[in-house]
Amino acid sequence: MHELSIAVSMVERITEESESRGGLQVEAVHLRLGVLSGVDKDALAFSYEVACEGTFLAGSKLVIEIIPLLIYCDFCEEERAPASIQEIDCPQCHAPSQKILCGKELEVAALEIAA
């Protein structure tokens, strides 16, 4: 399980973002998590709490948005959503594609701060 390492990196990144904005009182963190990011949502949610302990983020909420897989199909010349991460091909013409447009995200999208 590497979610704790990921959560620690999250806290570091958010601290950086907060400091660059003069210090924020963060109430919630919005994370974009791709289905092909290799990170487990529940394990990350648990690890986030642990990583926040004793930091200015203690008690903050983690809101995770799961980003589905989206590929570009060269044959259909269209963006397509494969059936699953086990079948990375065009659901229409079944051409395989390694042009992954979305699904690998692991990013802090936004911070919710006290008004």
Next chain:
Amino acid sequence: MSSRPRLIEVRASVLKQNDLLARDLRDRFRNNGVYVVSLVSSPGSGKTAFLEKLLFHLSQKQRVAALVGDLATENDAARLKRATPQVRQITTGTICHLDALMVEKALESWNLEELDYLFIENVGNLVCPSSYDLGEELRIVLLSSTEGEDKPLKYPTIFNGGDVAVITKMDMAEAADFDLVTARRNIQSVRPGMQIFEVSSKTGHGMDAVLSYLQAQMESARMTVQAK
């Protein structure tokens, strides 16, 4: 009375620090003309045996070095040193993957200019290493015939993040009732277009194809750098 919270858009990659360091490492490797290959697989799928064979063959004519990640022991490094002296163990303790910083630290005092190839054997794990860029040029994902042909479907992320796949322990395929056709199809299903090699590190079967592939990749990488 509570007022509505304010939302500040950030869009910051969580692993930015690792990604930046990996990019620096990649530049350093390229500028020094060393071709860097990492190996990922589950524990026991034959990474070290495969690497031992690669090092043995490559070190006849070229300058090779290896970093090996492991949770606790230094056994792998000791084993690889039989093939080439430039081997360093990265003992991660409880950490289940290597990251760019561990690689950078392990390289200390090595003169990269004096190397043709550097191999990085990741900790045996099919989940965690997938998130971390190590600055390598080529990532090989290994799958042994004894693990079963459905491993790629169970761990699609790590296979999708690899550049080539190597199926190891082919000498045991028959005894393990390994279905090679299905295994190849499953790899293609999670990583379309992936080149697949079949080897037996024990008998040496298939190693020539891997060695020629690496040589061609290394030469083309060097030409790309020189052309710039």
